[in-house]
Amino acid sequence: MSTTSTLRRTKSARLHASAWGAIGTTVRIVVTDAAQLDSARAMLTDDLAILDAACSRFRPDSELMQLRANAGQPTTISPVLAGAIGAALRGARLTDGDVDPTLGRAIETLGYDRDFAMVPANGGALRVTIRHIPRWHQIELDEAACLLTVPVGMRLDLGATAKAWAADRSAERIAEALSCGVLVSLGGDIAVAGEAPRGGWSIRVQDVTGDPHTPSAGPSGIIAITKGGLATSSTTARRWQRGGDIMHHILDPRTGRPADSIWRTVSVAAGSALDANIASTAAIIRGHRAAGWLAKLGLPARLVTVDGSVTTIAGWPAEVSS
Amino acid sequence: MITSPTPGSDRQGARNKGLARISALTLGAGAAGLVGAAAIALTLPSSTTATNASTAATTGTTFTNPFANGNDDDSGSQLQGGSQLQGGTPPATSFLPPVATSGAS
Numbered sequence: 092m093s094t095t096s097t098l099r100r101t102k103s104a105r106l107h108a109s110a111w112g113a114i115g116t117t118v119r120i121v122v123t124d125a126a127q128l129d130s131a132r133a134m135l136t137d138d139l140a141i142l143d144a145a146c147s148r149f150r151p152d153s154e155l156m157q158l159r160a161n162a163g164q165p166t167t168i169s170p171v172l173a174g175a176i177g178a179a180l181r182g183a184r185l186t187d188g189d190v191d192p193t194l195g196r197a198i199e200t201l202g203y204d205r206d207f208a209m210v211p212a213n214g215g216a217l218r219v220t221i222r223h224i225p226r227w228h229q230i231e232l233d234e235a236a237c238l239l240t241v242p243v244g245m246r247l248d249l250g251a252t253a254k255a256w257a258a259d260r261s262a263e264r265i266a267e268a269l270s271c272g273v274l275v276s277l278g279g280d281i282a283v284a285g286e287a288p289r290g291g292w293s294i295r296v297q298d299v300t301g302d303p304h305t306p307s308a309g310p311s312g313i314i315a316i317t318k319g320g321l322a323t324s325s326t327t328a329r330r331w332q333r334g335g336d337i338m339h340h341i342l343d344p345r346t347g348r349p350a351d352s353i354w355r356t357v358s359v360a361a362g363s364a365l366d367a368n369i370a371s372t373a374a375i376i377r378g379h380r381a382a383g384w385l386a387k388l389g390l391p392a393r394l395v396t397v398d399g400s401v402t403t404i405a406g407w408p409a410e411v412s413s
Numbered sequence: 414m415i416t417s418p419t420p421g422s423d424r425q426g427a428r429n430k431g432l433a434r435i436s437a438l439t440l441g442a443g444a445a446g447l448v449g450a451a452a453i454a455l456t457l458p459s460s461t462t463a464t465n466a467s468t469a470a471t472t473g474t475t476f477t478n479p480f481a482n483g484n485d486d487d488s489g490s491q492l493q494g495g496s497q498l499q500g501g502t503p504p505a506t507s508f509l510p511p512v513a514t515s516g517a518s
Contacts (some may be wrong), residue, residue, distance in 0.1 A: 319501030
């Protein structure tokens with residue numbers, strides 16, 4: 092399903108949006124120039140098709156899946172896959188491995204081995220031994236030369252960072268090509284580029300991504316950004332059950348199982364959607380230590396406990412209910 | 414007449430025995446690693462315990478993980494070369510209608 096709309100804000104600032112589904116998530120683009128909306132959407136559509144062909148772990152023909160045949164061997168890869176893996180390794184480095192792209196086998200074993208829409212909501216019980224969780228530093232990537240070596244047995248999952256990295260990349264490319272302000276949201280990982288509208292890009296932050304016109308079921312706030320990115324990580328979406336146990340998609344690399352965090356949702360604003368996503372994902376993993384870590388880095392954040400209490404830090408504005 | 418193996422044959426035999434010992438040690442260490450891996454079981458509250466690999470149906474989901482290392486180091490925000498997660502302009506409160514939402518999907 093696809094929707095296109097003009098968003099009335101004030102007489103002097105109207106924004107123009109289009110939304111659809113792609114790469115297994117919700118896609119939304121907003122531009123400041125109505126005449127550029129169709130072109131912007133077409134450019135983003137092209138970018139996402141290339142991203143999917145390179146990075147999907149649900150397509151047997153994707154470049155990522157084809158890598159398995161060359162495990163242990165230096166392999167020439169596309170610039171898009173090299174960039175996405177480079178972004179994932181940046182996340183691993185900056186979080187001491189809390190955001191780990193090598194959990195592909197673990198997430199598959201837990202049942203998330205196909206597009207999430209096709210994962211059974213209530214699957215059978217599992218008997219699981221996480222025999223090996225390869226570490227991110229075993230990956231050898233020469234991003235400039237597009238040369239990659241993935242150890243035998245390692246399966247990559249770029250889901251944590253690829254959307255945010257792609258949002259940054261597309262927003263910059265589209266804003267530059269079309270000379271207008273652009274917001275790109277890929278499943279709630281949001282990047283903005285070009286000249287921001289008056290009052291900034293107004294964004295509702297909540298547990299689960301949805302239509303901005305539909306009120307949130309849980310606690311939410313509305314903030315505005317003018318540059319950089321915003322990302323939210325949450326254990327409240329992409330959940331399924333196996334044998335009565337609730338699973339979600341954010342795995343703790345130390346255990347290979349869904350993170351048992353005090354936070355159900357963490358939102359972070361940063362200089363890019365990628366860095367915001369890295370920080371928000373790591374915060375879920377880090378639990379009690381997350382608030383201090385984010386404050387130390389000066390990253391504005393909104394953290395929601397499992398019971399719905401909201402904490403804001405490092406300059407994130409106080410909660411204003413939508 | 415007493416015959417003896419040539420010195421070259423002696424060396425070859427000793428080398429073969431040595432390689433055999435090394436192989437046995439390697440296999441032993443590998444097996445011990447797997448046993449150690451299987452010994453650490455993490456069980457969800459509603460689950461029964463099992464440690465077999467892959468996916469056999471039981472009444473609950475059980476995890477066995479050999480890599481729980483209890484790393485509580487909250488450093489690691491520094492990239493080699495000094496880079497770190499980049500902050501941006503702090504967000505502001507907005508009273509305008511939202512044009513997008515940020516949440517998990």
